[in-house]
Amino acid sequence: MSTDRNDEPSLEGGYDPEVVESRWQERWVDSDVYAYDEDEKRDPNTVYSIDTPPPTVSGSLHMGHLYGHTLQDFAARFQRMADGDVLFPFGYDDNGIASERLTEKELDIRHQDYERREFQELCREVCTEYEAEFTEKMQGLGCSIDWNNTYKTIEPRVQRISQLSFLDLYEKGREYRKKAPAIWCPECETAISQVEMEDDERGSHFNDIAFELVGDDAPREEFIISTTRPELIPACVSVFVHPDDEENQDLIGETARIPIFGHEVPIIEDERVDMEKGSGVVMCCTFGDQNDIEWYQAHDLPLRVAIDESATMTDLAGDYEGMSTEEAREAIVEDLEDEGALRDRWEITHAVQVHERCDTAVEYRVSKQWYVEILDHKEEYLEAGREMDWYPEKMFTRYKHWIEGLEWDWLISRQRDSGIPFPVWYCADCDHEVMAAREDLPVDPLSDEPPVDSCPECAHDEFVAEEDVFDTWATSSLTPLINAGWDWDADSEAFTMDNPELYPFDLRPQGHDIISFWLFHTIVKCYEHTGEVPFDATMINGHILDENREKMSKSRGNIVAPDEVLAEYPVDAVRFWAASAAVGDDFPYQEKDLIAGEKLLRKLWNASKLVDTLAPREPDEPADLEAIDRWLLAELDDAVADLTAHFEDYEFAKARDRLRTFFWNTFCDDYLEIAKTREDNPSTQYALRTAHRTFLELWAPFLPHATEEIWQAVYAGEARRASDTSSGEGSEPRDSEATLEDSSIHVRDWPAPQGYEADLEAGETAMEVISALRRYKSENQLPLNADLESVSVYGPVDGFEDAIRNVMHVRELTLLEDEPEISTEVAEIDLDYSTLGPKFGSKVGEIDAGIESGEYEIDENEGVLRVADEELEDDLFEVELERTYSGDGEMIETESAVVILD
RNA sequence: GGGCUCGUGGUCUAGCUGGUCAUGACGCGGCCUUUACAAGGCCGAGGUCGGUGGUUCGAACCCGCCCGAGCCCA
Structure with missing residues (x-):
């Protein structure tokens, strides 16, 4: 039967990767070849553990996954053979916005139209499908992953760990809840963190708008402000002028009246104004950009919120209430024009900050959010980075610069449906924070009761459940703890690990693009929880570019899918x-x-x-x-x-x-x-x-x-x-x-x-002789198995005579005791510059010139070279001789032998 | 705009604690069926080491500037 050959390994015929590769992939998984045996007592010194960042469930496997996991697998397979026990786990990060967007796209729905539970269920279904497909493809890469050791970041065990982490950091005083401006995505209707934003070049308009000055003794009637966002003028709270701006000095201290809306705002001086841009006079709205936030805080300005959480104009926008920001922008421009306040308008393109998951331009909103304090521990996190081995070493610089440039604490609350809930309730009366009890975790405050009957602060007996969920990174930064089985033991009142021998992990692999947030956040969390740096070493892999060395991206259409590659080539070749x-x-x-x-x-x-x-x-x-x-x-x-x-x-x-x-x-x-x-x-x-x-x-x-x-x-x-x-x-x-x-x-x-x-030298010389004879046959168009009558060799090939004779079909091989009869003349003199340079310095040029022109003398007796009035000892030079063989036959010279063919 | 990294024959690369024929693979040309492999073996052509200035007796390697690419951050 033909299946016989397909089922059993054999050396028959040619190599058939298609049959071979699928056969072993299946058997490795079925027989747990790569399973980490956690029952036995493991020695932490020999266990090799990898903590690999779980792929976000947002699409299919790409070349980056293939490359990254293949590199990890090289390490895992080597360590398994060299040292024994290896944990190479696998996880899916399916609890964040990315998987919600995937679900919405896949099912063509909006999360707003569903109950939270209902939507969560849909997310699980979609993710499960994607994960199954992903797993199959991962197994097709032949990675030695332990498929018994997998996790999903949304599963209850991970939810518990995630909430435990929140409680622990809260108790350590490293988390706080604060009302402050935060980056907001109006499409996803949630706060997001800095790292979730990216720049996008968009078309827009600059609008020159005239603002009137208030008061009879105002230095002039009006001034011009250039803005791309006229819909923000109802939110304008002040106008700024640079202290060095001579042209506009007169405005400082005056009061401006906002066109259309008529409210009045102060004109203040501040160095953060960009004098080069527009008229040099700029309005501050709550909020148009990060600068506005800084001004709002520095000058203690009032808050005027004209845009709500879904980018719809509020009642503050008067007649424009209920419009989207885009509609309001056009309407306001039109009305400004009617009023004569629009002085100019021209098209531009500029970089807009958008949410990376949905490409929606972000807004800034004041809201109550949870933060992890990180700015005060920058030094410790830097030190943690220094303690790790970096492969390649140069990547540490990125980590270092990232930490040195940190300006914000880490915002971890998200106003989303699918995610791990904050285990928190607030007193309905005094807003006191009530944390869940550790033994109750995981909890969902929306359906579970708080652990107290009344507020410990004011004794009020009603509570409001926290509706927010954790930022994805708040959970995916816990993977070392997830993999080691971190938990709270109520009896001993201490944190424990199921597999303490794994922690700290030996290796953390990842791409260079995520050093600054994923790796960093993981170090922050694990360090704060355990007091230890979670990784001994980190390996940073590069990116796969397209054949023109350009980044692969959907918009460029230059993506190469691993599927296509693997359909054509063996995995081993990849x-x-x-x-x-x-x-x-x-x-x-x-x-x-x-x-x-x-x-x-x-x-x-x-x-x-x-x-x-x-x-x-x-x-x-x-x-x-x-x-x-x-x-x-x-x-x-x-x-x-x-x-x-x-x-x-x-x-x-x-x-x-x-x-x-x-x-x-x-x-x-x-x-x-x-x-x-x-x-x-x-x-x-x-x-x-x-x-x-x-x-x-x-x-x-x-x-x-x-x-x-x-x-x-x-x-x-x-x-x-x-x-x-x-x-x-x-x-x-x-x-x-x-x-x-x-x-x-x-x-x-x-x-x-x-x-x-x-005798490695003899072996090497013998191979040189063989290759010289091969070359001789090739150049003389002889078959390689042609007989050679007589060959003489001068050189150290002791013990290899038979090898040379047999493989090259030499009838008679003679080893020469003495160098063959040759006439010689000096062809070249090689100088040892590495010692000559330091010794003679600038004289080297003259020595070179002397040799070049032949103005030198070799003293054979003394063993010295006289040139340019200097005497060079014999270790400084080597005389290359041009040899001419005067005997019968042909002479071939190799590095360390002379071969003569008769 | 700032930081980090990269730039070596047609293509991809090694070398980069400075030392004098710059490594290998793929491709190209020629020759050759050795007890596996012709999808093999041997040989060959092909490089001003991104550009420019400097340090040095000597630079692919160190330093400055410029150009191009990638990532991160404004």
Whole structure:
């Protein structure tokens, strides 16, 4: 049956990634190969734990997810092999505005039209669908995630942790509720934080509006203000002039009358006025922008609210009440024109701050919100950042600059439906804050009762439930605590962790765009709760750009979907590509770059087949290894040591290149060709198998599917096939799943150098000689297996004579004791500038010139070079000789040998 | 507008605690069927290391300015 081949790993035929990859992805998940076994007592020093930021449920998997998770997986797979226990969890961030907007879009509804519970239910349904699809795609990436260890930020356990966090910070005095101007999205009808805003270039108009001065002794009748937002004039509370603005000095201290509305406001001086913009005179409205907020606070101005929470004009706007801001803008401009107050109007484009989730221009509104105090602990958070290892190190600067530039505390309350509620009630009489009891969490104040019957402050017995929910980041900043099972133990009255060995986490991976808020907020929360920095190290990945090095975005239409890539190329090839960039650097996606990975998979497959024909699978170790075989294993030792260091430092690109070069050039091109001529040799058989097993292990973090297939087909499969004697039918379910947890290559020990010693110089020289002979054949258009009559070699190749002779088909190989008969003349003199420079300084130029013009003398007896009135010791220069072979045959020179062909 | 980062053959990159033929891959041209792989092997062409000024005996590497790109923040 054809299913036989598809079901069982084998080296038959060519490498078929489609069959192989889906086979192992399924089996890894089914047999819990990557499960973190939390029952046993774990040693915190060897457990490797990753806290990965849960993807926001707002759409499908993109290249950033693919790249980020692949990098994390390199680390996870290496650590699992090198150190044993790894927790690589996964979560979904589905409690915020992002998933609400997704639900509204998906179902074509508005949250305002539903009861809160009802809308929440719809959110859960939509998110669940998206999550299932996302999970499937994630598993298609071959990441070694423990799918038993997943969470959603909206689930009750996380709600409890989130509310516990709120109570803990409140008790520590690090949270407060305050009425103050906040950034507001009129579309989502909620306060949002700074990080949720982005700039957008929009078309608009500048309007020059005339304001009259009040009073008989006013210095002039009117002045002009330029504004893009005439609908805000009913909210105007003052006018500002720069103290250095000579033209408008006369206005300071006067009173202005607002056109149409007629209310009067003071004219004040302030340095924050931008004199270059418009007329240099500016109105302050509550609120048009952040500057208005500063003025409002600094000058203790009154509050005039002309725009409500849905961007509709209030009664303060008089005739314009009930209009949207856009309608009011046009209407007011028209009326200003009728009144003769509109002096000019012209089109402009300018940057408008919009809510990143819905692209609606934000407003600023005064409202009562909850804040986490962070400004007073800036130094501590900086210190926490310094304590972590940053990969790459340079990314710490971003974190540092972000903290140094902080100006606002963290606003954590949102006026939304779907989210985790604040566990708070307020006394209906005195507004005293009543917190939920820890043991009752999670609670929803809208349906649950407060833990007291009457207000502890004023004894009033009615309470108002807090309707707000937490900012998404207030929860997603708790992922280390969620992953470690943080909770409050009522008996011991202390916080506990189910898996304390995980905390602090070894690694926190993320893109460089979220250092300033997600990583920062996570450090803030965890540090305040536990007093510890939550991560030992953080790895910052770059962004995938399009083939023109430009950011992928929907509006540019240059998005590449992982689905399309994976339909064409093996996952392992995609992973190999993902390993090509230095961690932290942005790099472009170019389809052709995946070909290198495909080629490597094919090479690994074919080399494995060859090894399988050359040597028995379990050869005995011979008492003595021959030089060529010992040389390979000694080189392998070096490679293992280098690779281990690279992986430990998250230098995946270096590891990838080192391994590829050694595997392809040294093992396949050099050693395998030699091994073909030595297949019955026990020493070679042993070296071949040792190297092959090690290569599979070393490649495993990068190419998990291909290495698993080969490993299972060649090494792990032996026992299984032996026990499976009952029938030859492939359709029968085998017990391979049951043992995969033990037999998988991914749970093997990472290779360690075995201490082989060999004459590396001789091996290197022998390879040079072989490659020189290959080149000779190639240049003379000879087949590579053509016989060479007689070859003489001068150079250190002891022990490798047979290798050279056999692989290059040399009939007679002679090792020369002495350098062959050659006539020499000086071709060039190489100077050792690194010692010459410091010693002779500016004299180096003269020395160079002397050599160039031939005005020098080499004293062979003294071993010195005399040039430019200086005497250079023999360690400072090297004489390159032009050799001419005067004997019979052709001479080829390599780095450290001379080869003569007769 | 400010900060951080990046700019190396046609493309993607290594090198960047300064030291003299700048690494490899992909692509391109030529040659060759070694006991796996021709989607392989060998050889070759192709670079004023973004530009410019400076420090130095010497700069891809250090410093200044400029240009382009990305991210973050105004």
